[in-house]
Amino acid sequence: MTATAVAAKARRIPNPRSKEARLLLMVGLLTLGAYVLASLGRTASVPVDLMPFLVFTLGTLAVAHLVIRRLAPRASPVLLPVAAALNGLGYVFIARLDTDRAAAQATWTAIGIAAFAGTLIVVREARLLDRYRWTLALVGLGLLLLPLVPGIGYAVNGARLWVALGPLSFQPGELAKIALAAFFASYLVEKRDLLARSTRRLGPVSLPEPRAAAPILLAWGVSILVMTAQKDLGSSLLFFALFVLMLWVATERGAWLALGATLFFAGAYAAWSLFEHVQSRVRIWLDPWPVADGEGYQIVQSSYALGTGGLTGTGISLGSPQQIPAAETDFIFAAIGEELGLLGTTAILAAFLVLIGAGLGIARRAQHPLDKLLAAGLTSIVGVQTFIILGGVTRLVPLTGITLPFVSYGGSSLVANYILLALLIRISNDNGRQAAALEAQK
Secondary structure (H helix, E strand, O other): OOHHHHHHHHHHOOOHHHHHHHHHHHHHHHHHHHHHHHHHHHHOOOOOOHHHHHHHHHHHHHHHHHHHHHHOOOOOOOHHHHHHHHHHHHHHHHHHHOHHHHHHHHHHHHHHHHHHHHHHHHOOOHHHHHHHHHHHHHHHHHHHHHHHOOOOEEEEOOEEEEEEEOOEEEOOHHHHHHHHHHHHHHHHHHHHHHHHOEEEEEOOEEEEOHHHHHHHHHHHHHHHHHHHHOOOHHHHHHHHHHHHHHHHHHHOOHHHHHHHHHHHHHHHHHHHHHOHHHHHHHHHHHOOHHHOOOOOHHHHHHHHHHHHHOOOOOOOOOOOHHHOOOOOOOOHHHHHHHHHHHHHHHHHHHHHHHHHHHHHHHHHHOOOHHHHHHHHHHHHHHHHHHHHHHHHHOOOOOOOOOOOOOOOOOHHHHHHHHHHHHHHHHHHHHHHHHHHHHHHHO
16 A cells, blocks of 8 residues: 555544544533523522633633644543543532632642643653653652651541642642552563462462562552551552552452452451541441431431432532532532432443543553553542442442542542543553554555
């Protein structure tokens, strides 16, 4: 095939950016409509800042779209619109609950988009992160343990997750999970043959080499340290689950899942035995009603909100989700459930399933092992974090108090998730570029 024919055929391959632009326009209009409905329900009038809100919403989406069009033109057209829809709906409910926090969330959204663009500019190929393996490990562990440093780290609601540097407060663990995911991917690509090797059997189960278990024991130890020193169940579970899932993807050995589950339940039992705050979380999870006026108040009000929402909800700004403490952070899913009902919460779940499915599809199509593992790890972060917080709100699992990605109020979480999204888009673009090259050669 001549070069002219190859170029002509490549031009006929559909450009995913056109689909992305249409989806983003739809997301922008839906966000605008929800914002107007929230104002009508609260004040029975159209919001006075409607035009600035429209310009800001469509402007940030346009910037993100143009960055992808320029730097990752072959990436999936689904990732950014779904994340933007979750971000937009979350913002509407934050504005409905707390106008001051809504202004801060708008600022963090702009910073998140800037971090998104910066990540795509700096990381031209995800596999190049392999050069900085141990730097990423040190940065990740340093950020994870930074709240323990006296003078800058401090506790909120009993969990020592926050760091204050002058006027700026943030949760360094949100960025730590991305750095550690990149380190795990690089490490596991190199060590996967050792980790997948079987040296003995226990009945029908093939066991890996004992020395190969050292990394998972180290990850378990660090997660226990986070849980005990920082009193943070959510980050501890997320960190350990991330490593175990990536280890399973790298080796395709179910024995690692079994070992990880065993270590997790052992650590969970030890934490329950030793720490009162863990026992309290479990008591509230099992039966919050006897302490509905005390420590169980939050989860009881959440249950009432979800029950009040019914099938279609009360309507935006027509419910009472402000009765739930921390409704705009830990319990924003319950606020959405009250005012949008089962249909609204199902839409949220569907959006996360689309986002996670797209991420796993990127991992499956990746040709380079590091790209495959990194995409799987980044997607696991979103999936596990979503399961932990939604499971806590609905009493499927004990509440741990982490944010719902892209939806909850929180600058650290929002910026970190946009960086995570940019890395997935970078890997997706590499996949699309390779697929387009192969298609053009046929």
